[in-house]
């Protein structure tokens with residue numbers, strides 16, 4: 001079960017929508033009367049589990065099935081691979097065995113592909129650019145509601161896996177509090193812990209001493225690009241800091257270190273550079289998990305017009321990442337009218353998506369030190385529509 005910072009809940013981050021109450025309203029964990037056990041035993045959640053038990057595919061899990069059909073590894077397959085044999089009775093359990101918690105949207109970065117649901121730094125620019133927030137429950141924090149926070153702590157005693165992200169998990173106090181609690185009540189030793197970090201915070205002694213108490217520890221570093229391209233996409237991060245922290249993490253033998261790369265329009269031509277860097281730090285390229293961005297839609301490469309896809313494909317090589325991206329771009333597509341942007345902003349054509357993207361990039365560059373043209377001229381040519389020969 002994934003509990004997000006705004007209080008919305010999904011079976012996992014790839015699921016197509018937030019879970020709803022029986023009356024169709026959003027299931028909101030900011031409500032002190034709602035418990036995890038109620039959610040787990042709610043109509044929609046039971047139906048998902050029953051569908052799996054009947055050997056069928058829940059509709060909301062379509063993203064995984066679609067990827068698998070094309071021979072692209074899905075999150076479902078990846079989780080099964082990592083946790084093979086660990087979840088024999090999960091589907092029939094009384095409570096979730098895996099919690100994926102976003103204990104707030106406090107973050108020290110404001111990545112281009114992110115929004116105010118995950119980083120509070122986005123509030124100001126969303127209001128400036130769109131006149132509204134992306135976050136469904138802006139400025140709420142269910143972790144400050146005693147009933148819900150205690151519910152998390154209680155259920156955690158029964159867990160075998162805990163995912164922590166954010167925001168940036170290492171700047172969110174509640175993450176430390178939860179880890180300390182699990183150690184204190186002597187259950188951390190049973191829990192497989194996975195933390196998804198932006199890599200800007202060094203694994204200092206306080207963090208390492210907490211992590212050592214868990215059964216296994218995986219730290220997933222979000223690394224989408226290198227050098228100035230990285231800094232453009234994840235302001236105000238510094239590449240040297242990320243690189244130093246990542247190398248330090250690799251030295252911690254009890255930690256399994258992984259890289260997750262979210263593939264978007266902004267980094268889809270950076271695969272060979274990223275692979276070269278991985279080789280230089282001794283990280284096996286084939287272990288990079290490629291996560292294909294769906295939102296914001298205007299950075300989703302599967303949603304580009306055909307001439308834009310052709311342009312990207314013509315620039316991709318035959319290395320591991322490029323080959324995977326080629327396959328993705330060739331086979332994946334969603335209707336423009338089915339996207340959040342079309343539903344909220346009424347954007348339904350390629351031209352309107354292009355305009356939206358351009359508006360976003362130009363607006364952010366008004367206050368940014370780096371420009372897309374400087375760090376990534378090939379993608380800037382697409383964004384500024386210099387590639388179209390046949391209008």
Ligand code: SF4
Pocket residue numbers: 107108109110111113114115118119166167168198234
């Ligand atoms: S580090 Fe993560 S949460 Fe923070 S802004 Fe970037 S993508 Fe969003």
